[in-house]
Amino acid sequence: MNAGPIVKVSALKKRFGSGPLVLDGIDLEVNRGEFVSFIGPSGCGKSTLLRLIAGLTSASEGSITVEEVAPEKARKRMFFVFQDANLIPWRRVAENVELPLLLRGDDPVHRRECVARMLEVVGLAGAAEKYPWQLSGGMKMRVSIARALSVAPDILLLDEPFGALDEMTRDRLNEDLLAIRSRDPFTGFFVTHSVAEAVFLSSRIVVLGANPGRVTAVIDVPFAYPRQAELRESPAFLRLLATTAQALRAVRPA
Amino acid sequence: MNAGPIVKVSALKKRFGSGPLVLDGIDLEVNRGEFVSFIGPSGCGKSTLLRLIAGLTSASEGSITVEEVAPEKARKRMFFVFQDANLIPWRRVAENVELPLLLRGDDPVHRRECVARMLEVVGLAGAAEKYPWQLSGGMKMRVSIARALSVAPDILLLDEPFGALDEMTRDRLNEDLLAIRSRDPFTGFFVTHSVAEAVFLSSRIVVLGANPGRVTAVIDVPFAYPRQAELRESPAFLRLLATTAQALRAVRPA
């Protein structure tokens, strides 16, 4: 692997069909091991940006490279936690988590272990045999998170993964995410509406403005990893929280 | 109308099929004009409780009455904001919002006005002609909220309506909701994972524990309506916030 940025976005513009610009002139370089959060008003293009990085949609102008190739070519190293849980209705919870491992050909023993471990992490060990329609909203999202984590990708794109969770579960999963990351390092791209979550998790926060989506502020988060739960109470953390909230409030809503 | 509780839940138990108890011994009396929030860990049965009140599922034991009749009979006075946006894929945004008005036979002029006003409230006036698949996650939820508000029901059940929204939009919609409520009073049942939101909006907060779901604490919120944005900075508010967060943290996660 080389030392250049793992993801490079330059002069990116995106519109759907002949609609208005959704993203306008995004420039971004992200290095290996970074954890970048995107915050911004609803509809400003956060999901679209993540989907562009994943190669699920193509740029109208400008370029994106992942590991210096087109995103489509680097997809094996990426995984995505979609904004809606995106579970397969005819597969049970465990089977849903297992799917990406099955598709990439992991052996059954490893799959079973991995699935069990990840369901444990998200607190759904007891729901392994349920079908998606039998789950609560938050449980669905947790299955989706377990699925992504079981893949242990180089680049993980998370689109509001914790939005449907209560604060306690959310905080715990935040910490678990960082713990997993310290064992199995990945570069993270993270969309959230919780400023506190963004500050706690990220090495960098990108604030997006709406209509069209563009970068209005980039905030570096200096706290060293591994971060502990106590960080949340530290004055430096609270200060940065305020700064970030300020930057977000400066954005005109969509 | 009489002076008794508008919703009365007593000794309610719920299980799905032959599964374990999801809700166990819920007792609750809610008077006209109250705004009750439910908070609790993911999967503890909040959505199920709301669905029971709406008569979308039936109790296994115990009873629920709405206006002293079975919930199914009182449905004309209720509306529901579902946890997932639940938009109709073949109807445009405006048509989705219009649907309940159309179904209850409102005249077209009134429908059009009402839809336009509500789309304005949720900040989607520009997206009226889009189809659901063209919306961002937060936009979908806002359409769903606009749809519920346009009905102006006596009883409004909201299942995490603002979870997918950024803090600014969320705060604004919180305030809009209270403003609408002061003009068009309704009894509110509200599920949220944001303690701050619960305290800001509610007259009472019910904390649910998990496995099985049961009431672990009930917190009265003494602030008078109408409430303004400034309330959020008041010491009394922050104190209650801490108390509530405390009560929530006391609950064992699901």
Next chain:
Amino acid sequence: GEKASAPSAGAAPPLTKITVQTDWYAQPEHGGFYQALVKGYYREVGLDVTINQGGPNAIPRQKVATGAVEFGVGRTDELLVAAGQGVPLVALGALMQRDPQAILFHKESGIRDFKDLDGRGLMAEPGAVWLKILEKKMGLKMSTLPLDYGLSRFLADKKFVQQCFITNEPFYVRQQGADAGTLLLSDAGIRPYRIWYTSRSFLTKNPAVARAFTAASIRGWRDYIEGDRKEADALIGSLNPKMVPEFIAYSVGVMREFKLVEGDPSKGERIGQIDPVRLANEITELTAIGVLGRPVKLADVWDETFLPEDVRAAAARK
């Protein structure tokens, strides 16, 4: 198709295996072939014959022409039409001098003669040559309904007219009490032979087989009409359960009464015979009404050398 073959006897000289495709399910109208089979006439001439029952889609002409079977059963007009389409089939002998095809009607309908059919509806096989002759030569205007092989519409409608075999349908409708009349097509001068035939190429390569089959078939037919039919009828009945004894008796009775198989001896007709003059007339007639795609010569469809001497002589004597 259904293989109706005689039980094999002891160690005889090797038999030549051939197959005959009939144009309908087993019935007395094919009786001579079954008679020859059960009586061992084919075996005597060195043939191991299989009779394929027909049905609505038996397509004997196509099967013979493509070599799927060796011999087919049909009518001369069919053969001429095939020749007109460039399909080389050759008639070998006639199983019936008179065609049993007829018009079936209720006596109440006031039909007495063919010209009374003018302006009526008639259920018949689409594209049938006799239909064209009635239309073009006799100038009858009829609306035709495709044949459905059934009789319930006839029975339900006193004005209904349909094609029939004189040996066949009248039995059932009279059984139901209908006062049905028939007009035999041959009385209108429509006189195809019912024949067996083979392809030109088979004939060139296996003249002896064709000759043997023809002789044994004629023997079978003669025997079926004049001799003991019991075994053959039993075979027919077992192949086609519809063929109960009363019905077979009726059918054979009519065949005898109208001399369908042997024809009129006073005109020199006899079992098996095909008269070149009559066949030539048929060619002329079919050419005139335009059903032959290209000109057909007598020699294309007929080779008298395959008929046994005595039968040929009878025709010449006339």
Next chain:
Amino acid sequence: MSTTSQSRLAACLLPALTAVALIVLWYAFKAVFRVPSFVFPAPHEILAAAWDERAVLWSAALVTVRGALLGFTSAVTVGFLMAMALGFSPRIKASFYPLILVLQMMPVTILAPIFVLWLGQGLPSIVAITFVIGFFPVVANTTMGFISVDRNLRELFVMCSATRAQEVRYLRIPGAMPYFLTGMKIAGTLAPIGAIVGDFLAGSAQGGVGGIGYMTISYFSQLKTPALFATGLVACVMGFLFVGGVNWLHWRLLHSWHDSMVKKE
């Protein structure tokens, strides 16, 4: 932009290429196995026969297309209404579905004489036969569409206190469209066949010229195999018109929202 026009080109070119390949194979097959034309004619012979018989085929096609169109329309309409009734209540479904199955599974050859007796020979009977052949695919598909409606949307309608009729009109019917259109496509391919069979069982001909079904038997008995195949050609053209119409409707109704049509970007 360029990819769209490319794919549009492909959509036209590929079937043409397959057709060419098929025709080459056809000739090769005929040559290698020496299949005579009275069994399986070559494409040019079929076209020549179609041209020779154009007057007859044209009037036959007109007769048949009328039956097919009426039969198709009634199959789709009645099938749709029937499915609506079946989807309306499980009781109606329990009461009538077996009956519909019986009607569907009765061989047409048995029903035809009854139709002819009641409706008389000709168009009404042909339409009835076409109807019987085409309506079950519509019923089966539309019913499946009706009962497959998203359970969350059903709850939305419950919350709206929608009447049964409203639920059917605003939820079940539009939701069942993808299924309904598939059933309609099947009915569309069956309609010409139905009309041909109907013509065969209940049609009538004047002066030797009837509908396509009549001509099919007529050419068959005259061993005019190329002309026989030309009737098949006519049947196909008719069928393609029907399916084309259904495809157009599919596009009209679904392109703005359904997964089968919406391009992902």
Next chain:
Amino acid sequence: MSTTSQSRLAACLLPALTAVALIVLWYAFKAVFRVPSFVFPAPHEILAAAWDERAVLWSAALVTVRGALLGFTSAVTVGFLMAMALGFSPRIKASFYPLILVLQMMPVTILAPIFVLWLGQGLPSIVAITFVIGFFPVVANTTMGFISVDRNLRELFVMCSATRAQEVRYLRIPGAMPYFLTGMKIAGTLAPIGAIVGDFLAGSAQGGVGGIGYMTISYFSQLKTPALFATGLVACVMGFLFVGGVNWLHWRLLHSWHDSMVKKE
């Protein structure tokens, strides 16, 4: 509990009630319009005929059920594989869909003689005809199922770098099941009809007893109308067995997740 057993009772009782009502209507109709039995027999006459002819009908049914079963199996298998190929790539679809339509829209009456010539009279031809009649509903439905797969799930598979084959196996096939089963149900009702028509057009009255198609002609030409209707009865019984099998499969495959089966609580 009580509602389930109630609804189960209704599911049995209602069709029975409809059947009784129908039979009453049937007799009334016959009495009022004086419809003779050789056109439209009364139910008891049909049953009596079925009993009288039970030996013949039974062996005929055995012949036909073989053709129907083989034709049905091949229609479902080939139809499914074909739909898979069509869903696999838009190019394959553009190339071959028109061809499939042509095969479907060719009247069986034209195809039957070709089958008879190639495959001979009897079972192979009957199976081929049954196949031709039944396979398009499977293809049309399954193809629609394949292309209707949720676009979000498609993206999930893209993110998993799933191969085309994996996408087909783990996403498209299970996702298309509701459509496939509907197609299968239609094919199931068509299979006995196909085998009967096949028997009619290409059958061979094996060993003195043909299939149901042969018996149909035989009874029809003998004016044994009650027995004719008894063949219809046999056809229906056969069809119900097929549809019952498909319904069982439907339940097996979909009851745990699909909206058409999952009871809301």
